Amino acid sequence: MGRREKISSVETSALFHVISAEYGFTTDVVLSYFQDIDVLIQMWERDKCVWVYSQGEKHQHGWIKQSHLKGNGALVPFYIGLHHTRVLDDERETDPLLVLSFEQREGVAEPALVILNMLDHADMFGETGSAKHNEQQMRLIHQRLDALLRHPSRSE
Amino acid sequence: MKNTPVNAANLSGLLAKARSAGSVRLTGNTQEERRQQFMQEVLEMDDSQSVKGINHGQKRKNFVR
Numbered sequence: 001m002g003r004r005e006k007i008s009s010v011e012t013s014a015l016f017h018v019i020s021a022e023y024g025f026t027t028d029v030v031l032s033y034f035q036d037i038d039v040l041i042q043m044w045e046r047d048k049c050v051w052v053y054s055q056g057e058k059h060q061h062g063w064i065k066q067s068h069l070k071g072n073g074a075l076v077p078f079y080i081g082l083h084h085t086r087v088l089d090d091e092r093e094t095d096p097l098l099v100l101s102f103e104q105r106e107g108v109a110e111p112a113l114v115i116l117n118m119l120d121h122a123d124m125f126g127e128t129g130s131a132k133h134n135e136q137q138m139r140l141i142h143q144r145l146d147a148l149l150r151h152p153s154r155s156e
Numbered sequence: 157m158k159n160t161p162v163n164a165a166n167l168s169g170l171l172a173k174a175r176s177a178g179s180v181r182l183t184g185n186t187q188e189e190r191r192q193q194f195m196q197e198v199l200e201m202d203d204s205q206s207v208k209g210i211n212h213g214q215k216r217k218n219f220v221r
Contacts (some may be wrong), residue, residue, distance in 0.1 A: 011179035017199045019170045027199045034191055041182060074159040078168035081175075101175050116174040123163055131162045138166050145173045 002053035002063055005102065008110040010041045015145055016117055022141060023119035023132065025096065030118060036087045037098065037115075050113055052083065061089040064100055067124070082116075084124065095120045 013019075020030055030037075043062050044050050051063040055071050067079035083100045086093070096118050102111040123132060133141065161167075180197045184190035195201045 009181055011181045012194075012198045013174040013179050014177040015170075015174040019174055022170070027201055030199060031195065034194055035187070038182070038187065038190055038194070070159065072159075076160060076164055078160070078164040082168075082171060099171060101171075103175060103179075112179070114175065114179055116171050119167075124167065125161045126163070127159070127161055129162060131166055133163075133166055138169070141170065142173070145170065145177075149173065149177055 002051040002057060002060075004049050005052055006049050006110045007044060007102070007113045008048070008105065008108045009112045010044045010115070011103075011112050012115045013117070015148065016115060018141075018145060018148065019117040020119065023117070023123045025118045033087055033096070033118070036089070037118075039089070040085070040087070040098070041115075044113055048110070059086065061086075067099070070125075087118070095122075097121055097124060099124070 017027060017030065021027070040062055051060070053059065053063045053065055055065075055069055055073075059065070062085065064083040064085040067082040067084050068076045070076060081101055083102075084097045085100065087096050087098055097120070098118055099116045101114050101116060103114050104111050180193075182190045182193055184193050
């Protein structure tokens with residue numbers, strides 16, 4: 001049985017589109033999933049809560065899972081504090097995923113549920129092959145994110 | 157047995173920035189209003205990039221791969 005986590009709101013990170021694009025979900029692809037994403041957002045907003053399930057429990061549409069706990073019981077420390085859920089309400093389709101986090105907001109008792117990015121299961125959890133980005137690519141991506149964060153339009 | 161996903165280190169670094177960046181809450185009452193807000197404020201598409209006519213299911217994960 002999952003556990004219920006109260007939330008105050010559902011938000012989407014300002015860097016969602018840039019990071020999603022790095023994993024193949026460009027704006028037109030993300031947009032093609034908008035209805036599916038919005039169904040989840042409206043469900044969570046309406047209920048003011050989200051159900052968190054664990055390994056071995058059956059997934060239900062809209063339930064989210066801690067990302068740092070693997071099926072074999074191993075820990076992925078990089079993913080501590082992150083959760084993920086399937087976008088589609090389709091038992092046969094496990095991709096794509098939304099990655100989420102709970103973020104406290106000043107003066108608000110319950111955390112916001114923030115959608116961080118969209119990607120495929122293999123890009124988040126795949127253990128074989130080489131990384132999707134090399135060191136130089138990562139440096140450029142971080143530079144781009146930093147530039148976006150420094151942009152005057154983000155200072156309000 | 158290797159347990160760490162190959163993209164975990166890079167992805168977690170990017171997501172740390174996503175967590176500290178600002179965020180957008182969709183407030184529209186109709187689906188069209190919410191879609192417009194999503195396009196403009198989340199995807200940062202301007203009017204010239206508006207892709208009217210892309211509907212639910214038109215592009216799926218096969219498009220991504």
